[in-house]
């Protein structure tokens with residue numbers, strides 16, 4: 001069973017405060033939206049710009065609602081692919097969690113290994129996780145990566161020099177590490193800041209602790225520093241009270257949505273706002289307590305276990321591991337979400353991530369060789385799913 005909970009009052013407050021560009025210093029704001037580009041005055045207007053996540057939304061007519069067409073297998077034979085970042089030309093960088101390899105996957109499906117990222121200590125749910133690049137990649141050549149080291153989870157960047165990995169610059173250390181709940185998703189926002197989803201790394205108390213980077217959504221400059229307008233001065237913490245966030249996606253108006261693994265009862269999709277407290281470990285799912293923000297969507301954990309997320313064609317897509325399906329959740333254009341629809345249930349096994357390619361298709365990573373799946377000979381796969389007018 002799922003539930004779709006609209007939090008209308010929060011959304012109204014979010015809109016009003018965002019319009020006033022309020023910053024509330026250390027006080028937890030009642031609902032300042034995730035940082036919005038100044039041009040984002042018409043929610044829902046303008047199609048997502050898949051090749052340039054930092055570009056402001058356009059003022060074009062509302063994008064048509066699109067639906068997934070027939071999936072094609074684009075790539076075969078990977079092992080636990082985890083992160084994906086599209087390069088400006090339409091190729092993708094893909095990480096493999098356990099091998100720590102970074103791969104260049106071309107639009108035609110050909111795969112070029114670029115090398116293993118040094119320092120990765122893969123075990124359990126840890127390894128080479130999220131990958132991100134800025135829209136300026138063609139000039140800066142920088143690849144951002146979130147990985148598990150022997151002592152922590154960390155965020156680094158390194159240049160691609162030709163087709164080799166250049167020297168690594170460590171941006172953030174000390175994200176708690178464990179065999180489970182390592183978070184790991186990285187995405188650049190429309191404000192040019194880097195966002196990361198982390199996990200409680202087996203110690204649930206960390207999620208409420210503002211002194212810990214665990215169980216948070218982090219926001220940082222491309223150099224890994226706290227932006228001056230973060231909710232707590234000098235801190236990377238953007239929101240707290242999360243159990244394990246592996247999916248982050250911005251809508252065309254700059255609103256941030258995050259998927260989160262629940263424990264036994266409820267997986268979540270949350271609308272992330274600066275300074276928000278999302279309840280874990282006090283609350284799993286919707287607790288209805290004013291001090292916590294309730295999720296927009298919840299699922300039973302066996303029908304979801306949601307990892308990566310993407311927004312495309314008027315909907316939020318979430319890749320489900322245990323649920324072995326792709327969730328499609330319509331955006332209402334005002335920051336709310338409609339009724340989730342389960343796609344491809346059981347057809348491709350465990351799904352780790354979904355991303356929007358520059359040609360308008362979705363790329364989906366399977367995760368059947370992550371130690372918990374039932375792989376077929378072709379696994380792991382990257383699926384290409386066209387989006388068509390529905």
Ligand SMILES: [Ca+2]
Pocket residue numbers: 241268278279280283284285293295
């Ligand atoms: Ca929650």
